[in-house]
Amino acid sequence: xxxxxxxxxxxxxxxxxxxxxxxxxxxxxxxxxxxxxxxxxxxxxxxxxxxxxxxxxxxxxxxxxxxxxxxxxxxxxxxxxxxxxxxxxxxxxxxxxxxxxxxxxxxxxxxxxxxxxxxxxxxxxxxxxxxxxxxxxxxxxxxxxxxxxxxxxxxxxxxxxxxxxxxxxxxxxxxxxxxxxxxxxxxxxxxxxxxxxxxxxxxxxxxxxxxxxxxxxxxxxxxxxxxxxxxxxxxxxxxxxxxxxxxxxxxxxxxxxxxxxxxxxxxxxxxxxxxxxxxxxxxxx
Amino acid sequence: xxxxxxxxxxxxxxxxxxxxxxxxxxxxxxxxxxxxxxxxxxxxxxxxxxxxxxxxxxxxxxxxxxxxxxxxxxxxxxxxxxxxxxxxxxxxxxxxxxxxxxxxxxxxxxxxxxxxxxxxxxxxxxxxxxxxxxxxxxxxxxxxxxxxxxxxxxxxxxxxxxxxxxxxxxxxxxxxxxxxxxxxxxxxxxxxxxxxxxxxxxxxxxxxxxxxxxxxxxxxxxxxxxxxxxxxxxxxxxxxxxxxxxxxxxxxxx
Numbered sequence: 001x002x003x004x005x006x007x008x009x010x011x012x013x014x015x016x017x018x019x020x021x022x023x024x025x026x027x028x029x030x031x032x033x034x035x036x037x038x039x040x041x042x043x044x045x046x047x048x049x050x051x052x053x054x055x056x057x058x059x060x061x062x063x064x065x066x067x068x069x070x071x072x073x074x075x076x077x078x079x080x081x082x083x084x085x086x087x088x089x090x091x092x093x094x095x096x097x098x099x100x101x102x103x104x105x106x107x108x109x110x111x112x113x114x115x116x117x118x119x120x121x122x123x124x125x126x127x128x129x130x131x132x133x134x135x136x137x138x139x140x141x142x143x144x145x146x147x148x149x150x151x152x153x154x155x156x157x158x159x160x161x162x163x164x165x166x167x168x169x170x171x172x173x174x175x176x177x178x179x180x181x182x183x184x185x186x187x188x189x190x191x192x193x194x195x196x197x198x199x200x201x202x203x204x205x206x207x208x209x210x211x212x213x214x215x216x217x218x219x220x221x222x223x224x225x226x227x228x229x230x231x232x233x234x235x236x237x238x239x240x241x242x243x244x245x246x247x248x249x250x251x252x253x254x255x256x257x258x259x260x261x262x263x264x265x266x267x268x269x270x271x272x273x274x275x276x277x278x279x280x281x282x283x284x285x
Numbered sequence: 286x287x288x289x290x291x292x293x294x295x296x297x298x299x300x301x302x303x304x305x306x307x308x309x310x311x312x313x314x315x316x317x318x319x320x321x322x323x324x325x326x327x328x329x330x331x332x333x334x335x336x337x338x339x340x341x342x343x344x345x346x347x348x349x350x351x352x353x354x355x356x357x358x359x360x361x362x363x364x365x366x367x368x369x370x371x372x373x374x375x376x377x378x379x380x381x382x383x384x385x386x387x388x389x390x391x392x393x394x395x396x397x398x399x400x401x402x403x404x405x406x407x408x409x410x411x412x413x414x415x416x417x418x419x420x421x422x423x424x425x426x427x428x429x430x431x432x433x434x435x436x437x438x439x440x441x442x443x444x445x446x447x448x449x450x451x452x453x454x455x456x457x458x459x460x461x462x463x464x465x466x467x468x469x470x471x472x473x474x475x476x477x478x479x480x481x482x483x484x485x486x487x488x489x490x491x492x493x494x495x496x497x498x499x500x501x502x503x504x505x506x507x508x509x510x511x512x513x514x515x516x517x518x519x520x521x522x523x524x525x526x527x528x529x530x531x532x533x534x535x536x537x538x539x
Contacts, residue, residue: 177386179382179384179386180386180388182339182380182382182386183380183382183386183387183388183445184388185339185372185375186337186339186375186378186379186380186382186449187375187399187400187404187448187449187452188372188373188375188376188400188404188405188452189372189400189403189404190368190369190372191368193403193404197399197403198388201390202388202389202390205390276390278390278432279389279390279391279392279432279433279434280389280434
C-alpha cells in the first residue's frame with residue numbers, strides 16, 4: 001500500500017486572512033438617487049394644494065376614530081366568518097362524499113365568480129326580493145329592519161372571504177403527507193378527529209402566510225362597504241369631505257389609518273407562524 | 286384448540302388494471318412471528334394494508350380474532366361497516382410504517398399518548414406513565430420531549446413502534462420498518478423488534494432483512510406477483526427453497 005503522501009508545496013497559507021468588505025459604490029449611488037426622488041416627491045406634495053393642518057386636525061377626529069374602529073371590527077368579524085366557512089368548505093371539498101364535494105365546489109364557484117361589491121349590494125337590497133324573512137309560524141320580521149348595513153357587510157365580506165379561504169385551507173391540507181392520515185387512522189382515529197388533531201395543525205403552518213395576506217386584503221375590502229352605508233373609515237372620511245370639500249386631505253387621513261392597522265397586523269402574523277411551527281427544526285425548542 | 290389470530294381467505298385486491306393480490310389465503314397464529322418477503326410489487330405490503338384496512342379488499346375475507354373485518358354479512362349479502370366500526374377494529378392492530386409517519390408537531394411523548402388519550406379516552410396520568418415505560422423499553426426515555434425532526438431515523442422508528450404498542454394491539458404489522466434507514470441505524474430498530482418478538486407479540490413483518498427473518502421469524506412467506514409462492518420455517522425457505530422463483534429471488538438478494 002502507498003504511504004499517505006505529504007501535502008504538496010505551492011499553496012500559500014490563507015488561514016490568518018479575512019474576507020474584505022466591498023465598498024458597493026453602486027448601492028450607495030442608487031440609494032442616494034432614491035432618497036433624492038422621495039425628497040422631490042415630498043417637496044411637491046408640501047408645496048401642492050394640500051392643507052396639512054386639515055390632515056393633522058382630522059386624523060384624530062371622533063368620526064374618523066369611530067370609522068377605523070368599525071373598519072377593524074368588521075375586518076375581524078368578517079375574517080372569522082370567512083375562516084370558519086373556509087375550513088368547513090375545504091373539509092367538505094376533500095370529503096369522499098360526492099354531495100358534500102359538489103356543494104362545496106358550487107359555493108366556491110358562485111362567490112368567487114361574482115364581484116364583491118355586487119354581492120354587498122345584493123345582501124343590502126335583499127328586502128327587494130324578500131320583503132319579510134323569518135321562520136314560518138315562529139318568527140318573522142321586515143327584511144329592511146334586519147338587513148342593516150352592518151349585517152349586510154358582514155355577510156357579504158365573510159361569505160365571499162370563505163370562498164377564497166377554502167382554497168387556501170384546502171391547499172394546506174393537501175400539503176400534509178398522506179402518511180399522516182394513515183398513521184392517524186392506524187391509531188384508530190376517525191376522519192374528523194384526524195383532521196382536527198393531526199392534519200389541520202400541520203396545515204396551519206402552510207396556511208398562515210397566505211391567510212395573513214387575505215386578512216390584509218380584508219381590512220382594505222371593508223372600504224367597499226361604504227357603498228352600503230356601513231360607517232367604516234373611508235365612508236366617514238367621505239362624509240366629512242362632502243361637507244368641507246377637503247377631499248385629498250381626508251383621503252390621506254384614511255390612507256394613513258389603513259397603513260397603521262396593516263403595520264400592526266404583520267408582527268401578529270409572525271407570532272402566529274412561530275406558534276404553528278412547533279416541531280420544525282428552525283423553531284424547535 | 287387454538288384458533289388463528291388472523292385468517293385470510295381467498296383475498297383479491299386490484300388497483301385499476303393491476304392485480305396486487307390474487308386469491309391469497311393465510312393463517313397467522315397467536316404468538317407467531319411471520320416475515321413476508323418478495324420483490325417490490327409482489328403484494329406483501331398490500332396484504333399488510335388490507336389487514337389494517339388502510340386498503341379495502343375486493344373479494345374474499347379477513348378475520349381478526351374471529352371477527353370479520355370491514356364488512357358484515359346480512360341475508361347473504363355483505364355490507365360495508367361504518368367508519369367508526371372500522372376504527373374500532375383497527376385498534377386490535379398496530380402498524381409501523383416504512384417512513385415512520387410520526388406526527389411532526391408533537392413530541393415523542395405526545396405522539397405516544399395521542400391515541401390512548403384521544404381515541405381510547407383513558408386517564409392522562411396512567412397513559413403518561415405507560416408511555417414513559419414504553420420509551421424506556423425502546424431506549425429513548427431521554428428523548429421524551431424531543432420533536433421528530435430532532436431525532437434520527439432509527440430513533441423515530443423506535444418512537445413509532447412505541448406509539449403503536451401504546452394502543453395495546455393484539456397484532457403488530459411492520460411495513461418495511463428499516464428500508465428508509467441509513468445502514469448503521471437498522472440494528473437498533475431490529476433489536477427493539479427482536480425484544481418485542483421475545484415478549485410473545487404476534488408480528489407480521491414485511492422486510493428485506495433476511496438476517497432478521499432467519500433469526501427471529503417462526504415462518505417465512507415468499508410472495509410474487511400477488512400470490513404466495515412458498516412458505517415454511519425460516520431455515521427451510523431461506524436455506525433450502527423448493528420453488529424456482531424463490532431460489533431466483535434469494536440468489537438475487539444475497
